[in-house]
Amino acid sequence: MRAIVQKEFGGPEVLRVAEVERPTLRSGEVLVRVRAAGVNPVDLAVRSGALPLLGEPSFTVGWDVSGVVEEAAPGARYRVGEEVYGMPFFPRAAGAYAEYVAAPSRQLARKPATLDHAEAAALPLAALTAWQGLVDRAGIGEGDRVLVHRAAGGVGHLAVQIAKARGAYVIALASEPKHAFLRELGADEVIDYRTTDYTEAVSDVDVVLDSSSEGTRALAVLKPGGTLVSIMEHWNQGLAAEIEAAGRTFAGVSVEPDYASLEALAALVDEGRIRPHVAASFPLDEAARAHELVGSGSVRGKVVLTVD
Known part of the structure; x- marks a missing residue:
């Protein structure tokens, strides 16, 4: 699969597209075909080395995802074909800037029905x-x-x-x-x-x-x-x-994965009471441009990456 990988700390230019192995599943996990990934300030801090949550490169940054369940291991809460969103594993690596993400199903929730994947990926973190x-x-x-x-x-x-x-x-x-x-x-x-x-x-x-x-x-x-x-x-x-x-x-507050709160948020979204604002979206291979925009400090709402 394609993923954004960095092999060193640095500016947005260290983010490069690479071919990597698709994740494998453990019990209770699902493989999500990522349709969109949110970009957060913490992603920039990890990329630069200012916040070394993931240790030394190489690694793939990102946590926010919205997509479709491609595979489901025994014990998972979701079935193949369901649309889900979430922020798996934070503050450990989730590798969200990629075509596929494997995650414990209880760290995900069903995507708000009234949002597209780009909007849903703007929500979790x-x-x-x-x-x-x-x-x-x-x-x-x-x-x-x-x-x-x-x-x-x-x-x-x-x-x-x-x-x-x-x-x-x-x-x-x-x-x-x-x-x-x-x-x-x-x-x-x-x-x-x-x-x-x-x-x-x-x-x-x-x-x-x-x-x-x-x-x-x-x-x-x-x-x-x-x-x-x-x-x-x-x-x-x-x-x-x-x-x-x-x-x-x-x-x-140090945010943590929480499917119950994601479900509560999805309900508020579908009731029309909250809605994420997506200021800009970029294709996956333009992750560096997305980081540049977030780093400018001028964004209203969120920036997301879309995955074909």
Whole structure:
């Protein structure tokens, strides 16, 4: 099969198409014929060596997949021909930038019926990060005030929609050119972080979703008993201690595969309550271009690779 393989750390140019062996299955696994693979910032960090999750090259990056079950081992939840999506194995290697991916069936869910494969591949890692932080850890609900950093990005634009679907009042931080996009997604307030100090403009927030390493600045806006959901600093025990000492809750989130949450997200999608925004798609052999675009920091929503 074709896959994107890198044999060294570096820029997007290290991503090259290669012929590799098709994965084999173990009990409970399915072989997915990949139709689309999502591109996430973590992919770029692994590719460059800044985040050495997969050790030394050579390897294939990527986790988000949407496709069709080609083979099913004994004990698998799905049958041949079913459409599935997910984020298998994270943070271990999944090899999603490829024509086929083998994965435990319980790390996948049935693809939302109202999405095509490119849209479905844009969901798993970003949507699971938002869901596991906002719903599983912070328990947001009706009337909660939620502040979302980088609200127009991959995690952020889905977090805005998930929070709205749960009945929250959403305050979104993003540069001014992205404000109309965020209002269309349902944000109640949109603040330009470049021109406004949000710690002076916002108060009495129940939950802050921080993907910007803002640290203790959240204390200025969080009400007593509020929760800081930290994506970038989930490992920071010093920050956790400061937040807890101030009478707030620290929730560090490192996303993990979770078919039950994928099913819940698919239901919200098919009800018309959330939808991933695909900013651009590239064929598999143009993975380097996809990484360049994601690395520009200008993307609204997600970038995906399509696989013929």
